[in-house]
Amino acid sequence: MKSQIESFLESVQQVETLEEFQSATEDLCDILNLEHVVYHWVNSVGERFGAGTYSSEWVDRYLEKDYLRMDPVIFGCFQRFTPVNWKQLDWSSKAAKAFFLEAIEYGVGNQGYTIPIRGPKGQFALFTVNNTSSDADWDQFVDTFGRDLIIVAHEFNKKALEFEASDKVASTPALSPREAMAISYLAKGLSRAQAAQEMGISEHTLRVYIEAARHKLGALNTTHAVARALSTGVIIV
């Protein structure tokens, strides 16, 4: 089965369309003999995309009820780095219990293993494998394939980011070194006067940098410029 995973990883690297992406989740299901495999790019505003084998009814239901906001899996994964076995999560609240039962009604297995993935610019995604089985069997499965699943999750996310990158041609407006430095200081909370002193230049000069950076970044004000610089990764605070 390990060699099957190897060749599966090869095939994922060939993926070029969303349909193939979707097929890949189904293929992995077959290979590992699972009920569900889901890749899910979580975004507060609007979903970028997700692919997987959950029934469309469940996905619709999930979105409709805005379960994103109370799903213990999302919550747990957002705060940790390591993959999480669903059984370890906190399902104590009434809402969580109801949610879990409803998920099962919609064909979701009782056991799950979800890997949180974080990419550049605050990207957050989840890769989940799911099945109906006993705790012991599931632990065994996780123990055997846990590391392979991390690699698979990486490959999936890599593809997702490629799709995303091809979408927006948005060129990254490179800042000059001094501009980047000026913006960095502001992002650290220094006032213009302080930043200027830190850089050993007059406040007037510093202001010119900020203005230049503002225009390059297409920002409406200093705060916006800092926000853009941070979220496009042109500066590191």
Place this chain on the structure above:
Amino acid sequence: MKSQIESFLESVQQVETLEEFQSATEDLCDILNLEHVVYHWVNSVGERFGAGTYSSEWVDRYLEKDYLRMDPVIFGCFQRFTPVNWKQLDWSSKAAKAFFLEAIEYGVGNQGYTIPIRGPKGQFALFTVNNTSSDADWDQFVDTFGRDLIIVAHEFNKKALEFEASDKVASTPALSPREAMAISYLAKGLSRAQAAQEMGISEHTLRVYIEAARHKLGALNTTHAVARALSTGVIIV
């Protein structure tokens, strides 16, 4: 050698002190026959920590000269998700070339492979393996061990986060919904008046949110608050 990596991963999971963490990097050097292995948590304020086999002279030099701000490895990794072979980076600027040559003088190998790692709350770390070799040999090495290195990077970061978690139990700035919304609008470039109008509240009220968020985030001013909110991921623009 694969089985050596397996047992190495086992040993990393037993790590409990910084000294053991450091030893682990050295062990991996021996196993893979590399010159350097470095784990490096990059953080805005002050370095949390790093461990690795670079000479302390080079580390001091690096920090003293604030190379963090121009190191192409840092920049490249910050903007991508996939591991990066140093050779693929943009070393065209004069500063970058000088930096590279200086690194080699300080005993850094000419070939490197760095894996970016992102954790909760905007954590960003790098895991680097480094050696002196030909391009072909290095490509061969990366091809052989690339995936294992991702797993190793994960294990290292997991440990790093454990150390960190034991340090600061508190400091989860969690903003209230309205506060987060207010900060989001400012991050989008709206003025306070515009944001207030967008939220359908008076500017005075909005200001209270901004102030509250500022204090919760420990920020010095609005721009700082937005920067922190973005880089810790409490808001998504």
Place this chain on the structure above:
DNA sequence: TTCACCCTCCCCAGAAATAGTGAGGTCATG
């Protein structure tokens, strides 16, 4: 060499943000 971009400095007036304090309502948790 020329051109474009970067770095540095300067002025001013109007717009916006900041600091501090106060007060009343809702809503969930204990």
Place this chain on the structure above:
DNA sequence: CATGACCTCACTATTTCTGGGGAGGGTGAA
């Protein structure tokens, strides 16, 4: 049913930012 956390509104004076303008010297690429 009380405590705390959240949401809403208000005032004033001081500090900081913003948006225009202009000017000179350096450096790298075409």
